[in-house]
Amino acid sequence: MSMRLGIVGCGAIGNIHAAAAKRQGVDLVGAWDIHEGRAALLTSTHGGRAFGSLDDLLAMKEIDAVAIAVPNNLHAPLAIQSLRAGKHVLLEKPMAMSTAECRTIKAEAIKARRVLELGFVCRGAPAARAVRHFIDAGRFGRISHIKCASYRRRGVPGLGGWFTTKSISGGGAVIDLGVHLIDLSLFLAGNASPTHASAQVFSGLGCRMRDYVYTAMWAGPPRLDGTCDVEDGATALIRCDGGLTIEMNVFWAANLPEGQLSDGLTILGDKAGATFQIFGRSAKIATEEEGRLVDIVPHFTCEDPDREMWDAQYTQFRRAVEDGVAPHADADAGIRVQATVEAIYASAATGREVPVSLS
Numbered sequence: 001m002s003m004r005l006g007i008v009g010c011g012a013i014g015n016i017h018a019a020a021a022k023r024q025g026v027d028l029v030g031a032w033d034i035h036e037g038r039a040a041l042l043t044s045t046h047g048g049r050a051f052g053s054l055d056d057l058l059a060m061k062e063i064d065a066v067a068i069a070v071p072n073n074l075h076a077p078l079a080i081q082s083l084r085a086g087k088h089v090l091l092e093k094p095m096a097m098s099t100a101e102c103r104t105i106k107a108e109a110i111k112a113r114r115v116l117e118l119g120f121v122c123r124g125a126p127a128a129r130a131v132r133h134f135i136d137a138g139r140f141g142r143i144s145h146i147k148c149a150s151y152r153r154r155g156v157p158g159l160g161g162w163f164t165t166k167s168i169s170g171g172g173a174v175i176d177l178g179v180h181l182i183d184l185s186l187f188l189a190g191n192a193s194p195t196h197a198s199a200q201v202f203s204g205l206g207c208r209m210r211d212y213v214y215t216a217m218w219a220g221p222p223r224l225d226g227t228c229d230v231e232d233g234a235t236a237l238i239r240c241d242g243g244l245t246i247e248m249n250v251f252w253a254a255n256l257p258e259g260q261l262s263d264g265l266t267i268l269g270d271k272a273g274a275t276f277q278i279f280g281r282s283a284k285i286a287t288e289e290e291g292r293l294v295d296i297v298p299h300f301t302c303e304d305p306d307r308e309m310w311d312a313q314y315t316q317f318r319r320a321v322e323d324g325v326a327p328h329a330d331a332d333a334g335i336r337v338q339a340t341v342e343a344i345y346a347s348a349a350t351g352r353e354v355p356v357s358l359s
């Protein structure tokens, strides 16, 4: 019998979860959202039924697992409630609002003996998977540096809404986009352990509530009477055990001609290096073979990178629930990223390098 899923939170990402789950043969039993109409819309599009309350959804024995896609401040309470109700959980990023909350969620998952998978979906991007194959085969040697970036010209999500309200989101571009970059970098470097962060955060361009010029807005339209008290950009240097450094530049909004700066990841190892866009259809690897410099372009079929990374996440979640294999990204990955984010914000606030507290 295939995994039976409930969706908790039926906004933009809840709908993407529903579609990805269905493509992977998951049985979508139903959905719940605080706004009833959204659960009704999701289920009328993807199937299952709209529940009137989270308690009703969690009481269903016919639901094995839930995907939680609500604003960040609700991740911890709803994940804990779901685990206590005996459900496996696929929890959107960031894991929670603090490392303390993350550890509580992890402890609840262990107590409940349920799968807890983190929504670090970029791990499944075809280009990242192609590069990882070479890294896992030892072809990169020792990785010493990763440069990761996401530059948007105008990409503030839901200006004035929950994404830009610190008490609900926990932060801005770092919490929203940076967590994917940090996770993917640490993961590809063999689950590297971050030790210190030195960072600067910026805000101004994205929080110009009345004259923010844009062409499209995720989670829009803007709420001009809303709040924007988070950073719209950050630059960080993350040091890791063993000498690895990660340079991260992440901007929701920047006055930048499109395509001028490299997005994605550049990975430098002593035997090979690579560069790729997370949503790209190719990756380039530079190495040496028999005394010559060689470029490798790994072949992989990829029609829709975005869709394929979501499919990879759901394939693994389903296998974790049904067959007991390790989840795509586990609680420790979530804690590691959260601790790094906390060090980044503390460094930006103090103007000093700050240790990453993993214990």
Ligand SMILES: NC(=O)c1ccc[n+]([C@@H]2O[C@H](COP(=O)([O-])OP(=O)(O)OC[C@H]3O[C@@H](n4cnc5c(N)ncnc54)[C@H](O)[C@@H]3O)[C@@H](O)[C@H]2O)c1
Pocket: 008, 009, 010, 011, 012, 013, 014, 032, 033, 034, 035, 038, 068, 069, 070, 071, 072, 074, 092, 093, 094, 119, 121, 176, 219
């Ligand atoms: N994996 C990714 O690439 C990715 C991309 C964007 C967002 N996200 C994450 O997904 C989550 C949701 O983001 P989104 O873009 O879908 O936001 P959204 O605002 O479109 O959707 C959030 C939904 O949660 C619902 N909600 C609000 N309060 C609730 C409550 N108390 N109980 C139940 N539902 C409630 C809202 O009604 C809304 O439908 C966030 O954690 C975000 O960080 C992940």
